Amino acid sequence: MTILSAEEETVVSTVRDFVDREVRPVVRGLEHANEYPEQLIEQMKALGIFGLAIPEPYGEVKVSTTCFARVTEELARGWMSLAGAMGGHTVVSRLLVEFGTEEQKQRYLPHMATGDVRATMALTEPDGGSDLQSMRTTARKDGDHYVVNGSKIWITNARHSSLVALLCRTDPSADPAHRGISILLVEKGPGFTVSRDLPKLGYKGVESCELSFDGFRTPQSSLLGGRERQGFKQMMKGLEIGRIQVASRATGVARAALEDALLYATQRQSFGVPIWKHQSVGNLLADMATKLAAAQQLVLHAASAYDSGKRSDMEAGMAKLFASEAAAQITLDAIRVHGGYGYSTEYDVERYFRDAPLMIVGEGTNEIQRNVIVSQLMARMTSPA
Numbered sequence: 262m263t264i265l266s267a268e269e270e271t272v273v274s275t276v277r278d279f280v281d282r283e284v285r286p287v288v289r290g291l292e293h294a295n296e297y298p299e300q301l302i303e304q305m306k307a308l309g310i311f312g313l314a315i316p317e318p319y320g321e322v323k324v325s326t327t328c329f330a331r332v333t334e335e336l337a338r339g340w341m342s343l344a345g346a347m348g349g350h351t352v353v354s355r356l357l358v359e360f361g362t363e364e365q366k367q368r369y370l371p372h373m374a375t376g377d378v379r380a381t382m383a384l385t386e387p388d389g390g391s392d393l394q395s396m397r398t399t400a401r402k403d404g405d406h407y408v409v410n411g412s413k414i415w416i417t418n419a420r421h422s423s424l425v426a427l428l429c430r431t432d433p434s435a436d437p438a439h440r441g442i443s444i445l446l447v448e449k450g451p452g453f454t455v456s457r458d459l460p461k462l463g464y465k466g467v468e469s470c471e472l473s474f475d476g477f478r479t480p481q482s483s484l485l486g487g488r489e490r491q492g493f494k495q496m497m498k499g500l501e502i503g504r505i506q507v508a509s510r511a512t513g514v515a516r517a518a519l520e521d522a523l524l525y526a527t528q529r530q531s532f533g534v535p536i537w538k539h540q541s542v543g544n545l546l547a548d549m550a551t552k553l554a555a556a557q558q559l560v561l562h563a564a565s566a567y568d569s570g571k572r573s574d575m576e577a578g579m580a581k582l583f584a585s586e587a588a589a590q591i592t593l594d595a596i597r598v599h600g601g602y603g604y605s606t607e608y609d610v611e612r613y614f615r616d617a618p619l620m621i622v623g624e625g626t627n628e629i630q631r632n633v634i635v636s637q638l639m640a641r642m643t644s645p646a
């Protein structure tokens with residue numbers, strides 16, 4: 262297991278304390294009111310959480326990906342929505358760090374590190390998210406601007422973000438299609454509307470929205486890295502950290518479910534004993550803990566692969582696939598352990614159960630992760646590193 266430095270351990274324990282002290286006492290109320298957690302987000306900004314993936318000189322407290330994953334897990338243990346609020350933001354941070362021009366880095370990264378500028382990424386369209394190459398949003402050059410037309414859907418944090426990494430076609434006739442895709446760093450303006458907030462099963466409090474672009478003009482300097490036709494490749498790299506983040510959200514939700522189930526199983530009695538002493542319940546708890554530990558190890562494996570600088574889409578895909586499926590099973594089992602109370606909105610386990618499936622779908626579905634994993638298995642078999 263990767264060991265964190267003493268400083269990083271402090272970062273993780275600070276976030277753990279924040280979650281226990283500030284988040285857990287209020288989360289049920291915010292969740293059921295579907296209320297944007299303004300105050301908690303402000304506290305996350307003050308803790309430096311939005312800058313954890315941004316290195317000096319643009320940021321102050323860049324941490325290893327292992328530390329970042331553990332911070333994400335802590336936040337999601339308190340409320341998955343809080344971890345989601347910095348998910349897309351982190352992908353955009355890494356896109357800028359790895360591919361941005363110096364001007365783009367200086368314009369955005371210092372403000373993103375403090376959370377004053379929040380960012381999101383817009384890939385998915387109403388006609389499809391998995392088949393990104395068939396996207397319809399276009400950006401046509403006109404003088405020193407691009408003119409953008411199209412729509413995006415499910416874009417999380419869209420209302421609270423002032424920067425959007427927009428995946429679009431700058432060369433609609435390119436064959437193969439991915440060679441005609443670019444990323445524009447867009448700020449809101451005439452022709453760019455956040456048109457609708459989508460109703461959701463879980464992931465409450467933060468907005469996931471439909472975006473419309475109708476003759477929206479953005480300067481050519483908003484092209485990520487100043488290079489057209491690199492967007493698909495750039496975004497696939499960005500999604501490596503995105504998928505590690507989603508996997509960590511899954512372990513956070515699963516950990517909360519396991520911890521609640523363990524506590525409940527010691528307090529609840531039936532047939533004169535705490536219920537964990539019934540073998541069926543004990544076995545459930547043992548299986549939940551084993552799946553969680555395996556998921557956490559896969560996340561650490563992916564995080565250290567990412568930090569090694571090597572291509573890590575396979576490792577990130579494995580972590581996201583396994584951790585999200587484990588979280589779905591663990592949260593359902595936590596409901597079983599709680600019996601009827603597991604179905605009550607006065608307990609937290611029903612929230613974990615509603616939040617867990619997002620990690621199966623988000624940042625590329627698990628079916629797509631399997632496609633990524635097998636194609637990398639084949640590629641690495643034919644040309645090993």
Ligand SMILES: Cc1cc2nc3c(=O)[nH]c(=O)nc-3n(C[C@H](O)[C@H](O)[C@H](O)COP(=O)(O)OP(=O)(O)OC[C@H]3O[C@@H](n4cnc5c(N)ncnc54)[C@H](O)[C@@H]3O)c2cc1C
Pocket residue numbers: 349381382383384385386388389390391392414415416417418461464469619622623624625626627628629632
């Ligand atoms: C709450 C929420 C927040 C989100 N936030 C964002 C965001 O901030 N930014 C963003 O860009 N997107 C976001 N998304 C979108 C998400 O990434 C997509 O929903 C996801 O990628 C799947 O795309 P889709 O919904 O169009 O499903 P489809 O692509 O239509 O897939 C439907 C089904 O077909 C399967 N399938 C499709 N193609 C294949 C294939 N080749 N092989 C095997 N199976 C296949 C899929 O796995 C799935 O089971 C969010 C989604 C949700 C629900």
